[in-house]
Amino acid sequence: MTDPEKRRPSHNLHSNWWLNHTRYRQRDTRPRPDLGATWWLRGSSYFFVFIRELTSVFIALYLILFIGLIAALYIGAEAYNDYMELLWSPPLTVIQVFTLLFALFHTVTWFNLTPKAVRILKGESPISPLFLITPLYIVWLGVSSIVLWMIFS
Amino acid sequence: MTVDTDRIPLKISRYTEGQTTDGYDEYMVPYNEDWVVLDALNYIKDYVDGSLAYRWSCRMGVCGSCGMMINGKPKLTCSAFLSEYYPDPIVVEPLANFRVERDLIVDMDDFIHKLDSVKPWLIEGDSVPPANREYKQTPAQLAKYKQYSMCINCTLCYSACPVASNEPEFVGPAAIALAQRYNLDSRDSGKEQRLDVLMANEGVWDCTFVGECSNVCPKGVDPAAAIQQAKLESALAYAKSLIMPKGNK
Amino acid sequence: MRSIKHDILIIGGGGAGLRAAIAVSQENPDLDVAVVSKVYPMRSHTVAAEGGMAAVIKPNDSFEDHIYDTVSGSDWLADQDAVEFFVRTAPSELIQLEHWGCPWSRESDGSVAVRPFGGMQIERTWFAADKTGFHVLHSLFQTTLKYRSLQRYDEWMALRLLTHDGRCQGVAAMELRTGRIVPILAKAVIMCTGGGGRVFPFTTNAAIKTGDGMALAYRAGVALKDMEFVQYHPTGLPGTGILITEAARGEGGILVNNKGHRYLSDYDLGKPLPIDHHDHPKNRTMELGPRDRLSQAFIHEQTKGNVFEGPHGTYVHLDVRHLGESYIEKKIPFVRELSNNYGGVDPVHEPIPVRPVVHYMMGGIDTDIEAATTLPGLYAAGECACVSINGANRLGSNSLTELLVFGAQAGRNAAIFAQQHGISGENDLLSQTQDEINRISELLGNRAGDEKIADLRNIMTSALEEGAGIYRNAEGMQKACTTITELRKRSKNLKLDDTSLSYNTELTSAIELDFMLDIAETVTFSALRRKESRGSHQRTDFPERDDDEFLKHSLAYNTDDAPRIEHKDVVITNLPPAKRIYGGGK
Structure with a gap:
């Protein structure tokens, strides 16, 4: 049998070309109802995804603050102290608390989604998602403990 | 009554x-x-x-x-x-x-084109059994892709997907799940051909993992999972192409 | 008027049609093929087949056994040369499908698994859990996508065959999206439109199964063969008629009446083995008897008052609880899904209510072993055709195989025919199309009509259930014949609410009703003429099989009046007619 792929003729289907043409021409006049800009208000599952995506805005904001911190450190001790004072100001503290909460939310949701992206079978059935999620939490807690130990010791 | x-x-x-x-x-x-x-x-x-x-x-x-x-x-x-x-x-x-x-x-035309674009058929490799013999495929190998073969093409997942809503060119959940169905089939050798479509702009990377496609699927296909797995494979393939530009394609 | 031209035209995009399309390309890749289907191909009713597909593959099996099972199952009305061809071709077709990616269920060593099925001596039914038809159809459809010489006309409805010079050369078809009617001309035409179970009120068949292709061929002068043989599947859900696959019994499910008794043992189907017996379920015995006998047993139980009464009529219990949850989930998950959704019971914990339901038409367009009809250039395959390998009763899991074997056969032979013939008399073909356009326009524009489609359809389906059900008699059938003739007249006077052209589904329903009346007419008139009981055709006034008079196929020809019924000999080769014996021994 010849490979059908190799016999692929052009889209112009000989004498019947007009048929496809008319179908195509008619297409764009019809309405296409979509989910709209407020799709994320269409139910809790959409809403949580929206929040999850929104977290990145706060994390980006925090990164800007963090880059500022490194810049201040580079300039000198006085600039660093001024900058730290700024970070402790009430509005920025609020932003940082929010960022921490969002980061936690983001982390937890992504950890819980990991079994979706990685599917490991044992025989014919998938292994329990806990096998994939638990190690992530263990590593996370481990690394966090080390960081905390470095800061406070 | x-x-x-x-x-x-x-x-x-x-x-x-x-x-x-x-x-x-x-x-x-x-x-x-x-x-x-x-x-x-x-x-x-x-x-x-x-x-x-x-x-x-x-x-x-x-x-x-x-x-x-x-x-x-x-x-x-x-x-x-x-x-x-x-x-x-x-x-x-x-x-x-x-x-x-x-x-x-x-209008279903658009979906049919998307389905067609991922080459959802078995692409033969080098070791095709003779015409009177079946491929051997263990139940465990079958289980790898079985779930993704259950798609009935009802396109509910396209209606639930905000990405498909905003980006009409997105290949979409059902088509990607079917691509994965063949990619994961032990008899298939067409993964690299399909990756070209999956890695394109309108392919897997459009997906922001809303997961609603899997929630509305009446057959438990879980296309969201298929897309994330395809992302992983597509990323690995990209990394491989960086390390070995001429690879053994 | 512009025509569309192709080398080969296939009407119907189900299992047989898609297999035929691929077969044409395999035979000659230069031929261009069109598939006209009134639904997207993956919606075709092949999708709903559940249990499996028979072919001899295991070392303990033999062609002879499969032939014997099929012929005895048919109550000797099958053509034995065709059965032999069918059985011998089956394995290579199923392996071909495996090479195209069908996800067959497997043994632990990786070879395809088989399960027992009704009326078969040996387990030979290949399966993909209990969604075999679904996987077969999607595998075929997805495989056709790689053949770029194939042009699909999805959601186009065939209205009339175009003939000239004594040859079938195309079809007048309506694009449902726009409502325009176009002549699609071809050198050969293959009909693969499935059965017409929708002529009955209580059926497993989908809405689309209105016998279109049978009616088209009938109107073009081809006989419809053995139309009186209508299969009742013994296990449908009451109310909806949704099918609970025979695989449920193949895996060990039992049928129980309201006394808790496995009643099949009272109807010459053998002795029940305990459900934990290593030999249960025993092939060709009890629950694994043929469908006609099981459905008939239900009627006797009903007469005896041994059935349950529910809001949707009487029923018995199909009990699979002893198989256990994990086994049910693995082998018959769809049975569980359907019972849960539509029967309101979880088969893991409760028995499933079931009753016989119209499932399949053994009869159809008169074809030969080459899948050719008597009209040159017209081929047919699948449920719409009658070769006949199914005779008076089809065995479960033979029909999916038939789609492939005779779909491929039709494709190959049509390809050969198309290479030897051209399209001739185009003006005549176009004027036939114009006639059809006029006819449909008249139907659409009939403001004076006063008949509702649904009313006529309901009268028709009740007439068939009452007159041509599991047990029939002359009086009932005569009454059904009269009703159908009356409906024919009334159907000329339909009133449609919908006057638009795009997706006028009311218009398509009207056209389908017209097709169904043809089917109904051939069923009732053929049944009336067969004065014997054979397979699924059981007459209380002629309770015995009569080989002297009726070891013959019925042929119904279209006339202006009632159909003309003729008869044709059955092909007998190695298996002389004998008594059908189930429940042990041959």
């Missing part, structure tokens, strides 16, 4: 070519707790308004024809029981994110 006074209202979206305004018609349908929304539509068509147009066939959830938006959620009307909604009114609209052809019928 319940008593005659027991009825449930259906508000149904209507459209005929050329019509510019949104139109809904309301019908009162006898309430029967065994009935699905499709039964109500058939009742309307047979006894109230013969001009109502919609697709249906098997009425047992396997042909994939009768997907519609029911109270804003994509569902197979043959599996949505009136009792889930009674006595509240039921709003029936055509599947979201598709062009409407007529009443509850949408």
Whole structure:
């Protein structure tokens, strides 16, 4: 049998070309109802995804603050102290608390989604998602403990 | 049969070519707790308004024809029981994110093209068994792709997907799940050919992992998982192409 | 008027049609093929087949056994040369499908698994859990996507065969999206439109199964063969008629009446083995008897008052609880899904209510072993055709195989025919199309009509259930014949609410009703003429099989009046007619 792929003729289907043409021409006049800009208000599952995506805005904001911190450190001790004072100001503290909460939310949701992206079978059935999620939490807690130990010791 | 006074209202979206305004018609349908929304539509068509147009066939959830938006959620009307909604009114609209052809019928061409684009057929490798012998495939190898082979092409997942809503070119959940169905089949050797489509701009990377496609899937296919796995494979393939530009393609 | 031209035209995009399309390309890749289907191909009713597909593959099996099972199952009405061809071709067709990616269920060593099925001596039914038809159809459809010489006309409805010069040369078809009617001309036409179970009120068949292709061929002068043989599947859900696959019994499920008794043992189907017996379920015995006998047993139980009464009529219990949850989930998950959704019971914990339901038409377009009809250039395959390998009763899991074997056969032979013939008399073909356009326009524009489609359809389906059900008699059938003749007249006076052209599904329903009346007419008139009981055709006034008079196929020809019924000999080769014995021994 010849490979059908190799016999692929052009889209112009000989004498019947007009048929496809008319179908195509008619297409764009019809309405296409979509989910709209407020799709994320269409139910809790959409809403949580929206929040999850929104977290990145706060994390980006925090990164800007963090880059500022490194810049201040580079300039000198006085600039660093001024900058730290700024970070402790009430509005920025609020932003940082929010960022921490969002980061936690983001982390937890992504950890819980990991079994979706990685599917490991044992025989014919998938292994329990806990096998994939638990190690992530263990590593996370481990690394966090080390960081905390470095800061406070 | 319940008593005659027991009825449930259906508000149904209507459209005929050329019509510019949104139109809904309301019908009162006898309430029967065994009935699905499709039964109500058939009742309307047979006894109230013969001009109502919609697709249906098997009425047992396997042909994939009768997907519609029911109270804003994509569902197979043959599996949505009136009792889930009674006595509240039921709003029936055509599947979201598709062009409407007529009443509850949408244009499927776009989906068929997307399906075709991922080469959803078995691409033979070097070791094809002779014509009188089957490929050996253990139950464990079958289990790897079986779930993704259960897609009935009902396209509910496209209607649930905000990415498909905003980005009409997105290949979409069902098509990617089918690509993965063949990629994971031990008999198939076409993974690299399909990766070209999956890695393109409108491929897997458009997906922001909303996961609603899997929530609405009536057959438990879990296309969201298929897409994330394809992302992983696509990233690995990209990394590999950086390290070994000429690879063994 | 512009015509569309192709080398080969296939009407119907289900299993047989898609297999035929691929077969044409395999035979000659230069031929261009069109597939006209009134639904997207993956919606075709092949999708709903559940249990499996028979072919001899295991070392303990033999062609002879499969032939014997099929012929005895048919109550000797099958053509034995065709059965032999079918059985011998089956394995290579199923392996071909495996090479195309069909996800067959497997043994632990990786070879395909088989399960027992009704009326078969040996387990030979290949399966993909209990969604075999679904996987077969999607595998075929997806495989056709790689053949770029194939042009699909999805959602186009065939209205009339176009003939000239004594040859079938195309079809007048309506594009449902726009409502325009176009002549699609071809050198050969293959009909693969499936059965017409929708002529009955209580059926497993999908809405689309209105016998279109049978009616088209009938109107073009081809006989419809053995139309009186309508299969009742013994296990449908009451109310909806949704099928609970025979695989449920193949895996060990039992049928029980309201006394808790496995009643099949009272109907010459053998002795029940305990459900934990290593030999249960025993092939060709009890629950694994043929469908006609099981459905008939239900009627006797009903007469005796041994059935349950429910809101949707009487029923018995199909009990699979002893198989256990994990086994049910692995082998018959769809049975569980359907019972849960539509029967309101979880088969893991409760028995499933079931009753006989119209499932399949053994009869159809008169074809020969080459899948050719008597009209040159017209081929047919699948349920719409009658070769006949199914005779008076089809065995479960033979029909999916038939789609492939005779779909491929039709494709190959049509390809050969198309290479030897051209399209002739185009003006005549176009004027036939114009006639059809006029006819449909008249139907659409008939403001004076006062008949509702649904009313006529309901009268028709009830007439068939009452007159041509599991047990029949002259009086009932005569009454059905009269009703159908009356409906024919009334159907000329339909009133449509929908006057638009795009997706006028009311118009398509009217056209389908017209097709169904043809089918109904051939069923009732053929049945009336067969004065014997054979397979699924059981007459209380002629309870015995009569080989002297009726070891013959019925042929129904279209006339302006009632159909003309003729008869044709059955092909007998190695298996002389004998008594059908189930429940042990041959």
